[in-house]
Amino acid sequence: MQRRYAVALGIAFLVAVLAPFLASSNPDGLEKTAEKFESAQDREAELLSSPFPDYTVPGMPGAASEVVAMIIGTALVFVLSLGVARALTKAG
């Protein structure tokens, strides 16, 4: 059982590491729609300076920056989910 999870988690990290190389840099559906309307221009506001804006590590060059950001993010989601779900299961 544990081994299956390890394999699955390995696949998740593999996707995370490959995503910066494979992902299309075209705007997504929402961004593309927003480009069409005057009413959506200049509305976007950044209220919080995030540590990894646009999935990059500030100061790190090129692809490495995106790969590291994705690894950190995937690990963060895994640990946070594990922690929250475990805390809830114990509480229940």
Added chain:
Amino acid sequence: MHIPDGFIPLSQAAIYALIALVFIVRSTKWAREEFSEVPLLATLAAGIFAIQALNIPIPWGTSGHMTGGVLAAILLGSPWAGVFILTLVLVVQALFFADGGITVLGANILNMGVISTFLGYYTYLALRKRVGIAAASFAGAWLGLVAAALATALELALAGTFPLREGLIFMGMYHVVIGLVAEGTLTALVVTTVLRVSPEILPAKAREVA
């Protein structure tokens, strides 16, 4: 389709956050009482975060990625799984990666975590016996994504950010295609692969194929 800060005024964003909160609280009840495979849940959440970064190109110089709520619901056998996991993923994306705004976090959770997941999962359940798991998960995931996109367009129209009609048309058009090439295809692929390779890691409810 992560809405950024500034696209929805605070007063409206607060309403979406309240609605989302009701669903999030109920999803924690699911995690507490109806689910015990914590490592499976965390692995799935990590995988959904990773795959959300994989933007697939579509026509019109646009791209789109899978969101994963329907996948989580099908694999773990409950729509609350989709709400719970998407909430965690969207919180990390908003706080650490500036992907989706902080003030609109509730709206993003409502669209991708709640609306997409519930509609997609119940579509899957309704179709499963008739068309099989692969086609049903494809259809559910596709419908869920399109519904989330239309809900997003409606919210942005209420916010005065998008015109109603064109907003619905463009959001719908792009996500009909993103639903085909990303959400539908990848959901069906992952569901059928997991059921073939290691069905025993899934909760009994997800394995039922009547």
